[in-house]
Amino acid sequence: MSRIGLFITCVNDALYPSTPKAVVAVLERLGYEVDFPAAQTCCGQMHANSGYRRDAGVLARSFEAVFDSYDAVVTPSGSCAAMVRDQYPDLTGSDIGRRVYELSEFLLDVAEVEDVGARFPHSVTYHPTCHGTRALGLGDKPLRLLRAVEDIELVELPEADQCCGFGGTFALKNSEVSSAMLADKCRHASGTGAEYLAAADNSCLTHIGGGISRSGGPRPVHYAEILASDA
The missing domain is CATH 3.40.50 (Rossmann fold)
Known part of the structure; x- marks a missing residue:
């Protein structure tokens, strides 16, 4: 290519x-x-x-x-x-x-590559975003890449397939529903005990990160940054 x-x-x-x-x-x-x-x-x-x-x-x-x-x-x-x-x-x-x-x-x-040569000695839980899951059909592709990262500890996120409540303007026009969905997501993320919460969209991570900043929980990070890490 x-x-x-x-x-x-x-x-x-x-x-x-x-x-x-x-x-x-x-x-x-x-x-x-x-x-x-x-x-x-x-x-x-x-x-x-x-x-x-x-x-x-x-x-x-x-x-x-x-x-x-x-x-x-x-x-x-x-x-x-x-x-x-x-x-x-x-x-x-x-x-x-x-x-x-x-x-x-x-x-x-x-590229037909799963192991990109990354190392990330931390515990990570993964949130599959709605567009990636439902529109693109990514399935477990980001997780397959994360599983190949050296020294990573992946922790399953309960009810991972549930929306975080962002949805762009949905979070503004339906703030009460969005906030309730966010609270559920943050509770599940915090319950994993993971250090980091990864996802494929920084827009969703912004929303989740806002909730976590108030309630406590894993640090949001785009999974690409984990794949780029070699420390």
């Missing part, structure tokens, strides 16, 4: 730059060259999900223009990958989603 483009996403660009840096570290460790097209911007997910389809279409066409020349586009976000794959065909008629991969999809399905 000759050209790989990194799509970092808005949330990571603004709040979690260490996550896309971790993606680059993992891919370069495996011998890939990764480009970062500076003209990239939002994929339009927030706009599309809020009913602003015209604005979402503008952003979708921008994404297509920026990443059109790449053989694969890798992103550390299940929700943004799902946006491009599921909604772009309807918004613009584009099939670029066939070349967009959430990190675990690329590593396992394209």
